[in-house]
Amino acid sequence: MNLPGERNLMTATQLWPISTSIQDGRLQIADCDLAALAAQYGTPLYVLDADTIRTMAARYTAALHHTYAGIVHIHYASKALLNIGIAQLMHRLGLGLDVVSGGELAIAQRAGVPLAQVHLHGNGTPPAELAQAIELGVGRIIVDNLDQLATLAWLTARRVSRQAIMLRIAPDIADGAHAHIRTGAAAAKFGLPLDDGSAAEAVRQALAAPGLELVGLHAHIGSQLRSYEAIQETINRLLRFAAEQRAAHGWTLSELSPGGGLAVAYMPNEQAGDIDTYAVTVTNAVRAGCERYGLPQPRLVIEPGRSMIARAGVALYTVTGRKAVPGGLDYLHIDGGMGDNSRPAMYNAQYTAALVARPLDPPTTTVQIAGRYCESGDILIRDVALPGAAPGDLLAVPVAGAYTLSMSSTYNGVPRPPLLLLDSGHVHVLQRRETVDDLVLRDLPLNMGAASS
Ligand SMILES: Cc1ncc(COP(=O)(O)O)c(C=O)c1O
Known part of the structure; x- marks a missing residue:
């Protein structure tokens, strides 16, 4: 053609x-x-090709289910583009959703997406939106910082069922095409740094909170990622930290997310990230890390946004x-x-x-x-x-x-x-x-x- x-x-x-x-x-x-x-x-007019979205979802699904031995959940990072129709399409394609606000959550809800398949992220999410997410029964809240964790502990203290959470770790690895979309550095605004003890303190506090269930660890180091080594090392650091926390508290990591971020090509001389290589990278890194640190294979959650819908x-x-x-x-x-x-x-x-x-x-x-x-x-x-x-x-x-x-x-x-x-x-x-x-x-x-x- x-x-x-x-x-x-x-x-x-x-x-x-x-x-x-x-x-x-x-x-x-x-x-x-x-x-x-x-x-x-x-005009201006935006058009989307349904075939391309279906193909990208199928490629991620096939690649990860083929390589990863455990359970895999693919969540579309809806900040890339969201409205009711897109949420419904992604749901029909078997994907969960990541949202960043009460607004995105409401769109997912109105689209009829089961909210157990929705994960809430955000560094500055107001307490009212955290409370809304808990009330609606979101599957996971990805906790960004200690203050947010304290708010969640307070909001859930008297609830009968516990809210599942993951901790967003800042692994001090950053990749991405522009400073504004590199998010994994210890000094970035996102996530709990490993080195200053914040991440370890978050595990301690999360385990002490009766209304919270700490299921796993998360990191998203940036968007337009081109370094598979960076993804590999991110997973290694998350698993090493999980092993330290198991030694400290007897807590076992059951879920792991290396975020999203795979690059797309915008210009003719650029190469898009390869979904198969990405799946093999993630799978091998999790397997190697689990063997190295003696951890059971966790459920895997990945969060592609751009690579699902940009093209x-x-x-x-x-x-x-x-x-x-x-x-x-x-x-x-x-x-x-x-x-x-x-x-x-x-x-x-x-x-x-x-x-x-x-x-x-x-x-x-x-x-x-x-x-x-x-x-x-x-x-x-x-x-x-x-x-x-x-x-x-x-x-x-x-x-x-x-x-x-x-x-x-x-x-x-x-x-x-x-x-x-x-x-x-x-x-x-x-x-x-x-x-x-x-x-x-x-x-x-x-x-x-x-x-x-
Ligand atoms: C936590 C998180 N997950 C996933 C993504 C999606 O990244 P991308 O659209 O590059 O795949 C982002 C984007 O900023 C993010 O912040």
Whole structure:
């Protein structure tokens, strides 16, 4: 299959959803014509390929069940992208969910996901949301720090059934494409450091809390992980710590989570993390660690977000204008940008793009894709080679499924785009376009009497 204008088509292919094709010279996904969808739903428009999501879920499931001898739970990290339809799809695919707030928890609940299959994370979760999670019966709360543990101990002290918890450890290993998505360092805001005794103190306090059941340990060292050694060493440190705690308290670890974080490719020259290699890495590391420290094989929980959904997503924009820059790269203005995808502005994230109507035309120029928002930093793509584009042309940006709409805002009063799930020629509207009425829904008129003149 030939896909949008890149020199190395094999590498470029992995950027686009699995069901991408080109019919009559135009980009299609899941047998749906993108130009026709843009005409019907307007732009910016986000589409998701159901086939890609199903394939990623099946790859994780097959790889881990094939390699890991014990029980494996795969939880979709819903911060990557969540709404009721996505929660239902992930549940149908046999995945649990990770949530980070009472809001995400409520979405999972309204989607009908059994809350025993939902895990709650978060470093600053307000006590009311922790209480909500306990009341609703979430499967696990992943405890981030000692204060949160004290709150949970207090909230559960008089409950009949105990709340299962895991402790999030900061193993002092960090990996990830950008400082903002590296989370495993001892000095990072997340997790209980091993070296200063916080993690050991958390085990002591958790075991002393009558309403809590400490089932295991967790770590998530970062996103866009490219180092399998880092994952291996993270697991080793968690198991070594588990063995120390068994010696100290007779406590046995029954569940282990090395988090999520497998990298995806955003650019043609990048390689996505390999799910099979990841599964073998995790399995071997757990097996080796359990043998080394004399521990029983724990249940395994993994939490992929980006690698489950990023590639399924494509963002469609309309070119609204151009600006020639003497001696520099010309701009193409588009009708979206940092409001629907803040990753370039926040992380210097890179993307590529293609023209929907001429995806295979050879590039004739290199341009910057300028978002519509009133920030100089709102450049969606700094440097992309395209065939000459003019106002009205449709631009498709691949790998747009993760951490885009879930981080979107209404900055500049721009309503957020709709989200469509495309499946073998069928279009499921997962989220309609936000309206101006939605924007003012929370607003109340000023009520302080007529101003005196
Ligand atoms: C605790 C935890 N688990 C899982 C994930 C998912 O990471 P990714 O989307 O890179 O797979 C994150 C992302 O930040 C996280 O914080």
